[in-house]
Amino acid sequence: MSSDIPGYRLGDPTLERVVPIDDLERMKKTALFGPDDVAALREARAILAPQVEDILDVWYGFVASQPHLVASFSKDGEPNADYLGAVRQRFGQWILDTTAAEYDQAWLDYQIEVGKRHHRIGKNLTDGVDAAPHIRFVDLIPLVYPIFGTLRGFLEKGDASPERVDAMHHAWLKALLLTITLWTQPYVRPGDF
Amino acid sequence: MSSDIPGYRLGDPTLERVVPIDDLERMKKTALFGPDDVAALREARAILAPQVEDILDVWYGFVASQPHLVASFSKDGEPNADYLGAVRQRFGQWILDTTAAEYDQAWLDYQIEVGKRHHRIGKNLTDGVDAAPHIRFVDLIPLVYPIFGTLRGFLEKGDASPERVDAMHHAWLKALLLTITLWTQPYVRPGDF
Numbered sequence: 001m002s003s004d005i006p007g008y009r010l011g012d013p014t015l016e017r018v019v020p021i022d023d024l025e026r027m028k029k030t031a032l033f034g035p036d037d038v039a040a041l042r043e044a045r046a047i048l049a050p051q052v053e054d055i056l057d058v059w060y061g062f063v064a065s066q067p068h069l070v071a072s073f074s075k076d077g078e079p080n081a082d083y084l085g086a087v088r089q090r091f092g093q094w095i096l097d098t099t100a101a102e103y104d105q106a107w108l109d110y111q112i113e114v115g116k117r118h119h120r121i122g123k124n125l126t127d128g129v130d131a132a133p134h135i136r137f138v139d140l141i142p143l144v145y146p147i148f149g150t151l152r153g154f155l156e157k158g159d160a161s162p163e164r165v166d167a168m169h170h171a172w173l174k175a176l177l178l179t180i181t182l183w184t185q186p187y188v189r190p191g192d193f
Numbered sequence: 194m195s196s197d198i199p200g201y202r203l204g205d206p207t208l209e210r211v212v213p214i215d216d217l218e219r220m221k222k223t224a225l226f227g228p229d230d231v232a233a234l235r236e237a238r239a240i241l242a243p244q245v246e247d248i249l250d251v252w253y254g255f256v257a258s259q260p261h262l263v264a265s266f267s268k269d270g271e272p273n274a275d276y277l278g279a280v281r282q283r284f285g286q287w288i289l290d291t292t293a294a295e296y297d298q299a300w301l302d303y304q305i306e307v308g309k310r311h312h313r314i315g316k317n318l319t320d321g322v323d324a325a326p327h328i329r330f331v332d333l334i335p336l337v338y339p340i341f342g343t344l345r346g347f348l349e350k351g352d353a354s355p356e357r358v359d360a361m362h363h364a365w366l367k368a369l370l371l372t373i374t375l376w377t378q379p380y381v382r383p384g385d386f
Contacts, residue, residue: 023331026261031335032342068219119385137386138216141334141374142224145367149225173366174338181334184377187385192312193330 005089007126010097015109019185019193024108027178037171038103044168045099047158048151052092058150060088069143072135083129098175111182119186137187144176198282200319203290208302212378212386217301220371230364231296237361238292240351241344245285251343253281262336265328276322291368304375312379330380337369 009015028034048055063069064079073079073087094114101107116122120134151172155165185193202208221227241248256262257272266272266280287307294300309315313327344365348358378386 027331027335029259030262030332031338033335033338066222069223134385137378137381138220138374139223141377142220142226142367142370144370145224145226145363148366149363170338170342173341174335177335177338181331184334185330187381188330189380189382192327192380 005093006086008090008093009113010093010110011106012110015113017105017109018112019108019182021105021108023193024103024105024178024182027181028103031174031177033103033171033174033178036167037174038101040164040167040171041099041101041175043160043164044155044172045096047155047160047168048095048099051154051157052095055095055151055154056088056092059091059147060084062146062150069139072132072139075131080129080131083124083127083131086127086129098172098179101175103178108182111179112185115183115186118183121186137184140184141180144173144180148173148176198286199279201283201286202306203286203303204299205303208306210298210302211305212301212375214298214301216386217296217298217371217375220374221296224367224370226296226364226367226371229360230367231294233357233360233364234292234294234368236353236357237348237365238289240348240353240361241288241292244347244350245288248288248344248347249281249285252284252340253277255339255343262332265325265332268324273322273324276317276320276324279320279322291365291372294368296371301375304372305378308376308379311376314379330377333377334373337366337373341366341369 063073070079071077073084097107113122117126118135118140123133123135124131148169152165152169155168155172158165160168256266263272264270266277290300306315310319311328311333316326316328317324341362345358345362348361348365351358353361
């Protein structure tokens with residue numbers, strides 16, 4: 001199914017390789033991200049997979065409620081429904097991928113590609129749309145909180161113990177921090193990353 | 194007391210004003226950071242203040258256990274004890290300030306200043322030390338996790354309910370995300386922030 005999603009390129013061997021795997025390994029150490037987190041994320045995947053559309057409804061509702069965020073999908077104040085829909089398909093797949101990832105070079109390469117799609121160097125190209133030319137850096141890292149905070153209720157809908165929900169929720173946060181570091185790579189001055 | 198800490202400049206009106214307050218207000222909206230979080234942080238402050246040295250022991254132990262992190266304080270593989278000690282004083286004050294901040298222009302300006310002290314444009318100057326000339330971008334955002342995850346046990350040592358501990362812990366995460374966004378500002382390409 002995922003290969004049918006326009007613009008979805010996880011595992012595409014033609015993606016540019018900008019960041020070496022050693023940098024990701026270094027980031028994992030700093031974030032205390034290990035095999036237990038990969039396992040917790042897989043556990044989360046089984047709980048979240050049937051709820052992907054509900055999760056996206058919450059996140060899209062949040063973005064829609066914040067004019068400065070919906071502006072990223074807009075031109076002259078008018079949100080582009082086709083663009084929102086195309087990104088939504090990939091965002092749903094991203095939930096499944098984040099909870100199933102091997103956190104390897106292929107995953108890393110696609111995160112950099114997604115980062116470019118937020119930055120002026122790649123914005124709008126994937127979907128061929130006419131919208132805001134750039135998403136500001138200030139809009140990215142703070143968005144980790146709602147994407148983290150809102151997930152707990154969905155994790156609690158499984159029959160996992162509170163301790164396992166905690167483990168899944170913390171693994172999710174670590175994964176978000178690794179992800180956003182890579183998504184913001186195109187914003188970083190050469191040599192500073 | 195805080196004014197006695199070398200290099201501590203929160204509230205210094207001569208700090209450069211790089212980022213306007215509107216950007217911080219925008220970040221707060223994205224992170225869902227509001228008055229309830231400021232209040233929860235103040236509640237946390239009362240619990241954390243007597244434990245600052247214990248918290249720093251945990252964090253310094255973590256940094257010391259990771260060669261790529263302690264390298265930021267080192268020259269030719271040798272950690273600089275004076276530098277570590279000077280930063281530790283400010284880091285302790287930072288716990289108190291993060292839980293007492295008004296999240297206003299003065300707070301914002303000092304976070305940018307602290308960001309510069311991580312980046313090659315300002316590294317080592319405050320303490321007049323000879324150490325690694327730059328902390329890599331990849332080392333900053335992932336560090337949010339240990340600084341978040343390790344705090345919960347300290348928050349639980351107060352007599353707050355689990356619900357209040359949750360509220361304090363989440364407010365702390367939001368504050369960390371705002372903080373790290375500003376600390377990484379010097380790393381961002383001009384015009385992209």
